[in-house]
Amino acid sequence: MSKPRVKIPSSAAAGEIITIKTLITHKMESGQRKDKQGKPIPRMIINSFECTFNGQRVFSCDLEPAISANPYLQFNARVPESGEFEFVWKDDEGSVFSDKKKITVA
Amino acid sequence: MTVLNKREFLIVATGAAAVALAGMPTIALGAEKADKRIAEFLGGATPSEGGLSLEMPEIAENGNTVPLTVRVDGEATADRYAESVLILADGNPEPGVATFHFSALSGTQEASTRMRLAKTQNVIAVAKMNDGSFMRTDNLVKVTIGGCGG
Amino acid sequence: MIKGMGLEKLGRWTAAAVLLGGLVAQPALAQDRKSYPAPEGHPLSEIISGFEFRNPETQALQLDDFENPAFLWVQQGEELWSTAEGTAGKSCADCHGNAAETMKMVGATFPKWSEKNKKPINIELQVNECRTERMGAEAWKYESSEMLGMTSYVRTQSRGEPVNVDFSEGDMENWKEKGKDLYYTRFGQLNLSCSNCHEDNYGNYIRSDLLSQGQTNGFPTYRLKWQGIGTLHRRFKGCMDQVRAEPYKRGSDEFLALEVYLSYRGVGLPVEAPAVRN
DSSP, rough: OEEEEEEEESSSTTTTTEEEEEEEEEOOOOOOBBBBBBBOOOBBBBEEEEEETTTEEEEEEEOOOOOOOOEEEOOOEEOOOSEEEEEEEEEOOOOOOEEEEEEEEE | OOOOHHOOOOOOHHHHHHHHHHHHHHHHHHHHHHHHHHHHHTTTTTOOOSEEEEEEEEEEEEEEEEEEEEEEEOOOOSSSSSSEEEEEEETTTOOOEEEEOOOGGEEEEOOOOOOOESSSEEEEEEETTTTOOEEEEEEEEEEEOOSOOO | OTTTTTTHHHHHHHHHHHHOOOOOOOOOOOOOOOEEEETTOOSSSSOOOOGGGGGGHHHHHOOOOTTTHHHHHHHHHHHHHOOBTTTTTTTTHHHHHOOHHHTTHHHHHSSEEEETTTTOOOOHHHHHIIIIIIIOHHHOTOOOOOHHHHHHHHHHTTTTBBBBOOSSTTTTHHHHHHEEEEEEEEHHTTTBBBHHTTTTTTTTTTTTTEEOOOOOOOOEEETTTTTTOHHHHHHHHHHHHHOOOOOOOOHHHHHHHHHHHHHTTTTTBBBOEEEEEE
């Protein structure tokens, strides 16, 4: 079960640029490894991440097997007004993991 | 110790040569694959130097988890932002690492993550701006392998 | 006394050197490593945490509770703490309340003597004892995600507290001696003892790896190599695998004895669980 973690300030000034840090548990099985019998272990990774603010895309990332396990992604966002950030991760099987964080603009 | 007859010797020698040659293309293959992906991404354009930077350690403590930060100079605006920044590693079995997509809402255009490096190699970033221009930067990262716990 | 001293030791070193392709013992780059004073009669002249042997990027990962990937498990442990499980319908919280208070010294004082079992007990074994005997719940596998979540959550409550295991309880002294024997015994095809690397050569390189003192104050630890968090006994097993020995099992008496002895070697080190190491 992949668990996401997000670190984001709870408030900001209008137009301020904030830093958002995200982490999610996932083996990120690259598809390069072999099991004890020598059979290749199939690839299973988180392949996409998207951050939106009040429905608008802020930042997104296509991930490939060279991203380390428990993928860490840090990026910035300009906060125009109060609202909600949504974070969505998707993996090769089509599973979707998400988290939401509200932010207040004073 | 068995003594090989001439036929056996030739078979072994050819086999050994084949093994030796088989090792060679793999080393160049990563760089070749990376070049191919960069060419696809550029679509014929020529990337400029400058305006794009990659921050990575000089020597990776462990190839499994190497921190990386890519930065496109200048704040993102609706008129100018980095649509895609492709990250490749030319010495990994597959060169693809990630592609970051910034937007007008990004503020400053930088992103950090952690990546896997199979060995000492170049990490390459190519940025495509929304106006169709490209930038590129290369970064050599040393990776030591093994000892006891490694 | 270290077994195999003198000529025998030289012969073994040569053998190990040949097998390892040149065991190079060269001093590491000059660094200021924070050390703690060793009590009198202690085998080490200074006690140094594994933290000091890692590069700045790895250290930075440990120092930031968000960036430290191990906290993904601590978070899981925190949730499990309040989750009722088993026939008794209780959670850890029902008996132990607020972990920050009740578990504060656990990470610094375990392993403890168990009068009931007539042997030492560590946090993993204690968790399962509580689960099976008081909660009526199933035991967690030693290296399972849940166990790692719970033990990292519990031990991190002691973060910053100096390791201070009580060896006067029950038969702890004997177990400490058993662990000491194991520590100085050469194992495996490479015929190396823990002491060969972690006492005789900490601060030196074994090929491209920088050797630490092999302290245990940071476990459960997120290892970059594992790309995950793991138990102390997993690390013991790894070391034994590496010298081409048949490893003991997690939770075994041997590893328990070694754990007891190592907590003596690391006395005074601050608990760093969950640490980030190579």
